[in-house]
Amino acid sequence: MKDLAPDIFRQRLIMEGYWEIAVDDGVVRDYLTGLAAAVDLTAYGEPIVFSPASGEGRPENAGYDAFLPLIDSGISGYFWSASRFLSVVLYSCTPFAADAAVAYTRRYFDIEGEIAQMTL
8 A cells, every 4th residue: 555645644444353251332442441450551532332222233243333532543343243243443642562462452351362463
């Protein structure tokens, strides 16, 4: 991908995997806050978690959409309840340790299998 703004530092990490723990909106909130702390990034607000009301959308897509604003960007998370699958995007204008984010996510969700990841 061409870097259209080489004067602006950006680091992006996408993580995907299947979790083993029980997940609800409180778990998602705690995860986002803990992930920011694990990579030494500072939130400037509380995590926001959305979940469609029962019957809205397709059942296989039910779960949680979440966001945590960071001083230098944010973390977005998408959590599919039926398949127990997560997709998390950590976007920062400050460097962070991607391996620490992956390790934290693995521990938090008790992920035993592979965590697919891509860093940009």
